Every structure is written in C-alpha cells, then in structure tokens.
Amino acid sequence: MSKKPEIKTWKDINTGGWIESGTSEHFKTGDWRSKVPIWQEKNCIQCMQCFAFCPDDAIKVTAEGKRTGYDYGFCKGCGICAEECPITAKTIKELQKKGPNVKIDAWDGAKNPEYAEKAAILMVSIKEAKEKHNIK
Amino acid sequence: MEKTILARTGNEAMAEAMRQINPDVCAAYPITPATEIMQIFSGFVSDGLVKTKLITVESEHSAMSACLGSAAAGARTMTATSSQGLALMHEILFIVSALRLPIVLADVNRALSGPINIHCDHSDTMAERDTGWIQIYAENSQEAYDLLIQAVRIGEHRDVLLPVCVSTDGFIISHGMERLETYPDAEVQKFVGEYKPVYNILDVDNPITVGSLVLTDYYLEHKRAQHEAMKNSLRVMSEVFSEFGKTFGRTYDFCEKYRCDDAEYILVCLSSTAGTAKAAIEELRNQGMKAGLLKIRAFRPFPAEQITNTLKNAKAIAVLDRSESLSTRSGPVATEIKAALYDACVNKPMQTYIYGLGGREIYIEDIKKVFNNLKDAKCGGQVEYLGVKE
Structure with missing residues (x-):
C-alpha cells in the first residue's frame, strides 16, 4: 500500500503537486452508496467482466484469479458490475421469453423473485443489504 | 554569429522560432489572426523539417487540454491562439500553471467579443492575467521571434516551471512584414537545450498521480508554491535575457x-x-x-x-x-x-x-x-x- 504524503509546509509540496500513485487506497468512498451490489457466488461464471468494468477497486480477486466478494470500502453503488454481468443479460432474456412485456433491468431486478434467484449480481437497497445480507 | 536577414510577418517570425525550437508536441486549433502560425508550422511538420507531433483538435479547450497531457508526459509542448481561443482555454490555463507545466503559447492579441471584432487589443491576454502564466508582450516581429525562443528557457527553468505566453499585436504585427534577423538552427537548438521534465505520467516504472484533489488542507500551500515560482522567474528571466544577449547579440529586459x-x-x-x-x-x-x-x-x-x-x-x-x-x-x-x-x-x-x-x-x-x-x-x-x- 502507498504511503500517505507528508506535507508540513508549502515547501514540502512536489513541483506541480505530483504524489506517489495509488493514494486512493486511503480514500474510502463506500459511504456514497444509495444501493448495494450483492454477489451470488452460485450463479457466477468467473468471467471477470465486473472486475474489468468496475471504475474503482471494489471487486475482490484472489491471487489465483478467482473473483470473491466486494470491498465495500471502495464501492459507490454505481451498478456497473451488475449491468455488465452476462448473467444479467441472460436472465433478463429468459424472463422476457416467458412474458414479452416484462420490464426488468439490472438496477431494480432484485424486486423480481425469479431474477433475484438467477442473477449473479443483485443491486439491493441499503436496508435490504443490512437486514438480509448483513452488509453495513 | 551568422545572421540571416529576412522579410517576415509576426506570424511567420513566430512559426520560424517554433521550427527552430522543434518542440515535441503541438496541439492547436486555428483562429484569426493567429491561424497562420500553426498553418505555417504544420507545413514544417508535413515537410519533415521538425520532429513535432502535431495534434489537430476540435477546439481551443481541447488544444490546451492536449497540451497539458503532453507536457505532463514530459514533452516540450507549444501552441498558438488568439482572443476567443485563449478565452476558451481559460479553465485549463489555471491547471497548466498549477501543475507547473512549462507550455509555451504564442498568442496574437485580439479583442474579445462583444461586439464581435477580429482586430487588435489586449483584452484577451489581460483577461488571463491571473492564470499563473508568465506574460510577455512583443513590440515587433524581431521581439516575437527572440522572446519566443527565450520563453522556452524561462518556463523550463527548475526554479520556475511555469507556462509562458508571448504575444504580438493582431494584424499590426502578426500580418505586418518587417525586417527579421534569424539565427542558425543549431545555435537556437543549443540555446534552448534539452527539456528535462521533473515528472512524467507515462513513466510506468515510477507511477505517480498528477492533478489529485487538494481541499482545504493544502490548496493554499499549492498557491504559495506557485507564488514563489513566479517570484523566482524575475531572477531567471534576467539570467536568460543576459545569456541570450551574450549568445545572439540582442539583449532584452523586462x-x-x-x-x-x-x-x-x-x-x-x-x-x-x-x-x-x-x-x-x-x-x-x-x-x-x-x-x-x-x-x-x-x-x-x-x-x-x-x-x-x-x-x-x-x-x-x-x-x-x-x-x-x-x-x-x-x-x-x-x-x-x-x-x-x-x-x-x-x-x-x-x-x-x-x-x-x-x-x-x-x-x-x-x-x-x-x-x-x-x-x-x-x-x-x-x-x-x-x-x-x-
């Protein structure tokens, strides 16, 4: 992990204010969330789309390249991981086959019980995340 | 030193100085009466007379943004503009000076709208007075040529590292043909020397962050550092003026x-x-x-x-x-x-x-x-x- 820059006076600032890289590791942004992504391991195909698309560092991956849970300290709840997940697209397609008028998307799919069962990433409310998934 | 005597307009003189400086990158967007500077310079690029990477962009805001990125990657960077073009660069001008990137800008002074007008006055550069750029006003083509060459050395000095704007009066100088003495390419190259940037965002072995968020805790300190750089520029400009005088036989002053x-x-x-x-x-x-x-x-x-x-x-x-x-x-x-x-x-x-x-x-x-x-x-x-x- 990078070090926090130590600046006591204006003379300690690097020219132009450059700092060592990776300092966003110190900057937790998880409290910005209005929705919480939930990873459902049983449905995950380990395609790494969510890891590639996450604009921050919220998708945890092991040294062996296995996606595990979330680092909620960096997750702003943007929903890009759920949107980009191919299982989301597959699940929506399946539901639409049953009823062509079904309106569902990655953001509020959790409201549909069948979608909630089959999706790999669910976006849920903060209340639901706390009560059902034990995520603060 | 052997000097070449030419008949040149202000714009031609500035383009000639740019050719001899041979910057790594130029990003620009054309605007009257500065268009010719980059038009002539783009000819130099096409003819292989310079090794400059010329980036044509869709606006002056983009031009200065591209210059910023290029300079942050350690490239010697120049551009040219005027009036509304400089005004459109406005927000990026502050960022360039705060990041201490010694971009050199050739401006041709022209009135700002409104009412819309394309002729000379100093409202464009005066409006950028507080952006943290060094501002130098040239009287004629010779000064424009000489000062643009010196601007590179002033801006890139380790104790300064600030962007520099050299301007001429629109049409009066930019399009007026005058006697211009130029110096040999090799001598100008020797005078400007090699640019050694203090940081480089493309150095993957030493990754850094540039342009990070600075809130109430250190913003004031950043400005204080810029203030010091501007104070240093008074001394550095004197030194560069003197060295230029010794080298080329024409001594400048503030x-x-x-x-x-x-x-x-x-x-x-x-x-x-x-x-x-x-x-x-x-x-x-x-x-x-x-x-x-x-x-x-x-x-x-x-x-x-x-x-x-x-x-x-x-x-x-x-x-x-x-x-x-x-x-x-x-x-x-x-x-x-x-x-x-x-x-x-x-x-x-x-x-x-x-x-x-x-x-x-x-x-x-x-x-x-x-x-x-x-x-x-x-x-x-x-x-x-x-x-x-x-």
Missing part, C-alpha cells in the same frame, strides 16, 4: 527604456504602440520637450522595481491601456503601475488612457496630444478614452 534618463514626461505602454510612441517622442524632443517611453514587456511577473525606478524621477506619467477592466478607474496596466508606485511611496501626477480597443488606430498625433496634456496633469486624474468619437 522593460525597454527609451530616452527615459533625463525625461520629465514618461509614457508607459505595451507592444506595437511603443513604435509609434518612439516616433512621437523624437518629434517632441526636437520641439524641446523631455519626453520618454517606458515599454513593458513582462506583465507577469510584474517588474515593479524596474518600473518605479524609472518613473520616480518623472514630473508626470501617462499610461496607455489597450484593454478595459471596466472598473470605472484605470485599465489593468495603469492599475498595476499605481500599486507599484504606492508601494514605493511615489506619488506623481498621472493621466491614464484607454485606447486602441478593437483595432482602433493610434497615430503619432494622438501620442503627442497625450504628452502635451501631461504638462497640466494632476494627481488623481481620471481615466480618459483616447481617440474615441465624441
């Missing part, structure tokens, strides 16, 4: 003092008007008036000491501003001079003028009128419009 030594009445102005003023002063001297001219080249940093030392012995001072700040008081140059004189405890009769806006011509007769009015000048004279239809 100001040009023309017949000021015994002058009772001194006129202060920037840029091409100085040429007209010199002719007026010669006529007045023949009529027995001790008239002098103080032409300011460097407006940022402001060479207050040199200016007050020159003005303190005058009986009265006239200041010409080719831009309005609409404070109902003086224009930006006169305001700055008044502040400098106050700091030096000098109180002199002074008459300040707004003139030449939107390319309005200024004649020798206008300047003679200014000097003749100075005989009756009092302290606290209100700003007047020169050459306005009343």
Whole structure:
C-alpha cells in the first residue's frame, strides 16, 4: 500500500503537486452508496467482466484469479458490475421469453423473485443489504 | 554569429522560432489572426523539417487540454491562439500553471467579443492575467521571434516551471512584414537545450498521480508554491535575457527604456504602440520637450522595481491601456503601475488612457496630444478614452 504524503509546509509540496500513485487506497468512498451490489457466488461464471468494468477497486480477486466478494470500502453503488454481468443479460432474456412485456433491468431486478434467484449480481437497497445480507 | 536577414510577418517570425525550437508536441486549433502560425508550422511538420507531433483538435479547450497531457508526459509542448481561443482555454490555463507545466503559447492579441471584432487589443491576454502564466508582450516581429525562443528557457527553468505566453499585436504585427534577423538552427537548438521534465505520467516504472484533489488542507500551500515560482522567474528571466544577449547579440529586459534618463514626461505602454510612441517622442524632443517611453514587456511577473525606478524621477506619467477592466478607474496596466508606485511611496501626477480597443488606430498625433496634456496633469486624474468619437 502507498504511503500517505507528508506535507508540513508549502515547501514540502512536489513541483506541480505530483504524489506517489495509488493514494486512493486511503480514500474510502463506500459511504456514497444509495444501493448495494450483492454477489451470488452460485450463479457466477468467473468471467471477470465486473472486475474489468468496475471504475474503482471494489471487486475482490484472489491471487489465483478467482473473483470473491466486494470491498465495500471502495464501492459507490454505481451498478456497473451488475449491468455488465452476462448473467444479467441472460436472465433478463429468459424472463422476457416467458412474458414479452416484462420490464426488468439490472438496477431494480432484485424486486423480481425469479431474477433475484438467477442473477449473479443483485443491486439491493441499503436496508435490504443490512437486514438480509448483513452488509453495513 | 551568422545572421540571416529576412522579410517576415509576426506570424511567420513566430512559426520560424517554433521550427527552430522543434518542440515535441503541438496541439492547436486555428483562429484569426493567429491561424497562420500553426498553418505555417504544420507545413514544417508535413515537410519533415521538425520532429513535432502535431495534434489537430476540435477546439481551443481541447488544444490546451492536449497540451497539458503532453507536457505532463514530459514533452516540450507549444501552441498558438488568439482572443476567443485563449478565452476558451481559460479553465485549463489555471491547471497548466498549477501543475507547473512549462507550455509555451504564442498568442496574437485580439479583442474579445462583444461586439464581435477580429482586430487588435489586449483584452484577451489581460483577461488571463491571473492564470499563473508568465506574460510577455512583443513590440515587433524581431521581439516575437527572440522572446519566443527565450520563453522556452524561462518556463523550463527548475526554479520556475511555469507556462509562458508571448504575444504580438493582431494584424499590426502578426500580418505586418518587417525586417527579421534569424539565427542558425543549431545555435537556437543549443540555446534552448534539452527539456528535462521533473515528472512524467507515462513513466510506468515510477507511477505517480498528477492533478489529485487538494481541499482545504493544502490548496493554499499549492498557491504559495506557485507564488514563489513566479517570484523566482524575475531572477531567471534576467539570467536568460543576459545569456541570450551574450549568445545572439540582442539583449532584452523586462522593460525597454527609451530616452527615459533625463525625461520629465514618461509614457508607459505595451507592444506595437511603443513604435509609434518612439516616433512621437523624437518629434517632441526636437520641439524641446523631455519626453520618454517606458515599454513593458513582462506583465507577469510584474517588474515593479524596474518600473518605479524609472518613473520616480518623472514630473508626470501617462499610461496607455489597450484593454478595459471596466472598473470605472484605470485599465489593468495603469492599475498595476499605481500599486507599484504606492508601494514605493511615489506619488506623481498621472493621466491614464484607454485606447486602441478593437483595432482602433493610434497615430503619432494622438501620442503627442497625450504628452502635451501631461504638462497640466494632476494627481488623481481620471481615466480618459483616447481617440474615441465624441
């Protein structure tokens, strides 16, 4: 992990204010969330789309390249991981086959019980995340 | 040193200086009356006379943004613009100076809209006065050529690392053909030397963050560091002026003092008007008036000491501003001079003028009128419009 820059006076600032890289590791942004992504391991195909698309560092991956849970300290709840997940697209397609008028998307799919069962990433409310998934 | 004597317009002179500097990157968008600078330079690129990567973009905002990225990657970077183009660069100009990227910009002074106008005044660069850029105003093509070469060294100096804007008067200089002495390519290359950036965002072995968020805790300290760099630039500019003089035989200074030594009445102005003023002063001297001219080249940093030392012995001072700040008081140059004189405890009769806006011509007769009015000048004279239809 990078070090926090130590600046006591204006003379300690690097020219132009450059700092060592990776300092966003110190900057937790998880409290910005209005929705919480939930990873459902049983449905995950380990395609790494969510890891590639996450604009921050919220998708945890092991040294062996296995996606595990979330680092909620960096997750702003943007929903890009759920949107980009191919299982989301597959699940929506399946539901639409049953009823062509079904309106569902990655953001509020959790409201549909069948979608909630089959999706790999669910976006849920903060209340639901706390009560059902034990995520603060 | 062997010099080549050419007939060149201001724009051609600036493009020639750019060819000899041979920057790594230029990103630009065309605008009258600065278009030719990049048009001519793009010819140099196409002909393989420079190794510059030319980036054509969709606006001046993008041009300065591309320059910022290029400079942050350690490339020697130049661009050219004017008027609305410079105004569109506005927000990026602050970021460039804060990131301490020594981009060199050739500006051609032109009025800002509105009403829309393409002719000369200084409202474009004066509006960027507080962006943290060094500002140098060239009187003619020769100065534009010489000062653009020196700008590279001034901006890139380790104790400065600030962007530099060198400007000429739109059409009057940019499109006016004059005698220009140029120096051999190799000598100019030797003078500007190799650019050694202090940081490089593309150095993957030493990754860094540039442009990070700085809130209440350190913003003030960042500005203090910029303030110091601008103070240092006064010393560095003196050194570069002196080295340039020794190398090329033409020595510059923050100001040009023309017949000021015994002058009772001194006129202060920037840029091409100085040429007209010199002719007026010669006529007045023949009529027995001790008239002098103080032409300011460097407006940022402001060479207050040199200016007050020159003005303190005058009986009265006239200041010409080719831009309005609409404070109902003086224009930006006169305001700055008044502040400098106050700091030096000098109180002199002074008459300040707004003139030449939107390319309005200024004649020798206008300047003679200014000097003749100075005989009756009092302290606290209100700003007047020169050459306005009343």
